[in-house]
Amino acid sequence: MVRSMPAFDRRTFLTSLAAGVAAAAVGPGALSESEPHRASAAGQSTLSRDLAVPAYTPLPLGAVRPTGWLARQLRLQADGLTGHLDQFWPDVADSQWFGGKAEGWERAPYWLDGAIPLAWTLDDAPLKARIATYVNFIVDHQRADGWYAPYPEDAVRKRYDMWAILLANKALVQYHDATGDARVLAAVRKSLGAIAGGLDRTPLYNWGKFRWYEGLVSVFYVYERTQDPGLLDLARKLRAQGVDFEALFATDDLSVPTPRRGLWRWTKHGVNTAMATKASALSWRLDQRASDRAWSTAMIAFLDRYHGQATGMFSADECLSGKSPLQGSELCSVVEFMYSLETLFSVFGDPLFGDRLEKIAFNALPATLAPDMWSHQYDQQVNQAQCTINPDARWSTNGPESNLFGLEPNYGCCTSNLHQGWPKFASHLWMRTPDAGVALAAYAPSRATFDSRGVAVTLSLDTDYPFRDTLALTVAPERPVHFPVVLRVPAWATGATVRIGTEAAIPMAPGTMHRLERVWSGRVEMAIHFPMAPVIVERYNGAVAIERGPLVYALEIGESHTRVNADKPHRELPHGDFEVRPTTPWNYGLVSDGDGVTGLAFEERPLGARPFSPDGAGMVATARARTIPSWQIDAGWAAEIATPDSASADPSRRVTNEPEQTVALLPYGCTNIRITEFPRLT
Numbered sequence: 233m234v235r236s237m238p239a240f241d242r243r244t245f246l247t248s249l250a251a252g253v254a255a256a257a258v259g260p261g262a263l264s265e266s267e268p269h270r271a272s273a274a275g276q277s278t279l280s281r282d283l284a285v286p287a288y289t290p291l292p293l294g295a296v297r298p299t300g301w302l303a304r305q306l307r308l309q310a311d312g313l314t315g316h317l318d319q320f321w322p323d324v325a326d327s328q329w330f331g332g333k334a335e336g337w338e339r340a341p342y343w344l345d346g347a348i349p350l351a352w353t354l355d356d357a358p359l360k361a362r363i364a365t366y367v368n369f370i371v372d373h374q375r376a377d378g379w380y381a382p383y384p385e386d387a388v389r390k391r392y393d394m395w396a397i398l399l400a401n402k403a404l405v406q407y408h409d410a411t412g413d414a415r416v417l418a419a420v421r422k423s424l425g426a427i428a429g430g431l432d433r434t435p436l437y438n439w440g441k442f443r444w445y446e447g448l449v450s451v452f453y454v455y456e457r458t459q460d461p462g463l464l465d466l467a468r469k470l471r472a473q474g475v476d477f478e479a480l481f482a483t484d485d486l487s488v489p490t491p492r493r494g495l496w497r498w499t500k501h502g503v504n505t506a507m508a509t510k511a512s513a514l515s516w517r518l519d520q521r522a523s524d525r526a527w528s529t530a531m532i533a534f535l536d537r538y539h540g541q542a543t544g545m546f547s548a549d550e551c552l553s554g555k556s557p558l559q560g561s562e563l564c565s566v567v568e569f570m571y572s573l574e575t576l577f578s579v580f581g582d583p584l585f586g587d588r589l590e591k592i593a594f595n596a597l598p599a600t601l602a603p604d605m606w607s608h609q610y611d612q613q614v615n616q617a618q619c620t621i622n623p624d625a626r627w628s629t630n631g632p633e634s635n636l637f638g639l640e641p642n643y644g645c646c647t648s649n650l651h652q653g654w655p656k657f658a659s660h661l662w663m664r665t666p667d668a669g670v671a672l673a674a675y676a677p678s679r680a681t682f683d684s685r686g687v688a689v690t691l692s693l694d695t696d697y698p699f700r701d702t703l704a705l706t707v708a709p710e711r712p713v714h715f716p717v718v719l720r721v722p723a724w725a726t727g728a729t730v731r732i733g734t735e736a737a738i739p740m741a742p743g744t745m746h747r748l749e750r751v752w753s754g755r756v757e758m759a760i761h762f763p764m765a766p767v768i769v770e771r772y773n774g775a776v777a778i779e780r781g782p783l784v785y786a787l788e789i790g791e792s793h794t795r796v797n798a799d800k801p802h803r804e805l806p807h808g809d810f811e812v813r814p815t816t817p818w819n820y821g822l823v824s825d826g827d828g829v830t831g832l833a834f835e836e837r838p839l840g841a842r843p844f845s846p847d848g849a850g851m852v853a854t855a856r857a858r859t860i861p862s863w864q865i866d867a868g869w870a871a872e873i874a875t876p877d878s879a880s881a882d883p884s885r886r887v888t889n890e891p892e893q894t895v896a897l898l899p900y901g902c903t904n905i906r907i908t909e910f911p912r913l914t
């Protein structure tokens with residue numbers, strides 16, 4: 233099966249979205265009500281005073297616990313950089329937020345924003361205790377006028393950027409959600425009061441102006457618990473002073489890739505862009521503007537069309553940089569896009585946001601983190617033949633160390649911000665429906681508890697998905713209770729079924745939310761099957777990529793690691809920097825038989841202790857390929873692949889007389905170096 237390029241353009245996205253709503257899932261006969269998926273109407277009918285209720289609401293932090301491979305992954309993270317950054321990296325360990333003398337702006341709040349959901353999702357007592365100390369310090373040192381301690385005494389008179397305070401409050405409300413500590417809720421409310429006054433004197437500018445909607449996260453959280461109408465005035469003030477992204481995209485030509493050594497621009501900044509994909513969803517909760525709902529899909533479709541990558545990300549290194557698989561996606565933009573998609577799914581309930589979330593979580597996120605979770609890249613490449621210190625690199629504006637694995641390659645933002653990726657993914661897997669039920673936003677092994685009409689319900693999902701296509705879902709209420717269980721059916725899952733107990737399997741329509749509504753009693757076991765058919769996707773310059781289910785597959789390349797920068801501060805192992813070079817050929821084209829790839833086959837493997845590593849991959853593939861001798865390293869990277877009929881790159885990079893052989897492919901997220909977009913050899 234071949235999909236034409238662009239794989240996910242605006243029209244495709246909107247058409248499939250409309251089809252998904254039109255084909256809204258209906259329940260299985262007598263077990264369920266045949267009613268449309270509620271998300272399409274949510275908000276029109278479910279208003280809490282002035283703030284629309286989301287289609288699905290995340291469960292309180294700590295209600296979802298990881299099991300299986302997800303528990304191993306989060307434990308790797310807690311035993312790796314996240315669980316130790318506050319003990320040795322000055323910008324967190326000696327942060328002004330915690331009474332120190334180092335950085336006092338975004339870095340400690342960034343770390344808290346990921347460390348808090350990690351600690352409470354894992355129930356890691358030592359990490360929880362350290363975080364409590366830090367949060368208590370922030371609250372204890374808040375000034376009487378509401379400003380947090382790192383801000384200068386003359387903050388009320390001096391112009392300063394509000395961004396880090398918006399970020400800190402977003403982290404602090406998670407702490408309140410997990411602990412119920414009333415002092416923290418009061419501190420955030422007081423801070424929001426100070427911000428409201430501050431905005432009258434100094435309107436948003438720079439980071440705060442491009443990230444205004446991050447403030448709405450804490451504003452809405454406090455509003456839902458206090459019903460203070462002044463908070464919605466603050467939300468509208470932030471929106472009025474912030475960037476209108478729909479207007480920006482309509483007037484600024486953001487489709488053009490930023491040239492090498494091009495001009496760094498606020499409007500083309502990749503992390504801002506990833507964060508801003510949720511601005512419309514948060515804005516929609518204020519006044520339910522139809523334009524906000526439409527823009528939430530149109531903005532992502534625009535990014536796919538002009539900057540989309542095989543992983544579901546868009547390139548920006550660090551400004552928007554086009555569709556070439558050599559351009560980079562910054563780690564901050566990966567974790568921010570994930571959080572945006574969690575928010576978009578929550579607010580609008582459209583299953584396509586869940587599909588995209590899984591694609592990024594299972595591919596782009598683990599690929600750019602070392603398997604031991606101690607080092608990371610700044611920029612990842614879809615075709616990444618090697619990761620070296622490279623002064624010739626053709627990033628738009630980033631530096632020569634940007635695809636190195638290390639402690640703080642290129643710049644330390646990702647070092648402090650990477651932590652939210654896996655923990656927020658875990659805490660957003662299960663969500664509450666407006667009618668006392670539960671919905672599955674994304675799938676990974678986990679357990680959750682929630683309360684339905686006063687009855688405690690335990691839920692569990694046992695699976696090696698995405699490395700397997702079967703999932704065992706158990707619903708166990710304390711006593712019989714009626715509620716819906718709503719399953720996201722991925723758009724790729726043709727032939728999806730769910731079987732309840734020993735009953736007949738029920739078909740589920742791909743790209744819908746499938747509603748199972750009944751009186752749940754005892755322990756009910758369900759078997760879900762999402763068949764995964766291989767898909768060949770046509771991409772940049774006529775190259776092809778291989779997908780199967782939510783996973784993208786890439787060439788397995790032997791790798792050698794070289795330690796570098798050992799003389800730089802804080803690079804003592806295990807948090808050192810290293811280059812990765814190939815030890816086996818990478819310059820393969822895939823042999824094509826018509827529409828497909830010759831000899832493409834998949835084989836299950838036991839899932840390893842490090843599920844996202846070359847050795848731990850739970851699924852591998854093979855395909856027929858030939859090396860292309862003229863396709864070599866150029867300026868430190870795999871050379872650009874030639875189009876079949878253009879002189880834009882050397883056409884000999886598609887010509888080969890080398891013998892055909894079988895090559896191994898790994899899930900993209902399990903690779904450190906890789907080729908993902910292959911020349912097609914016919």
Ligand SMILES: [Zn+2]
Pocket residue numbers: 562563564565644645646647649
């Ligand atoms: Zn970053």
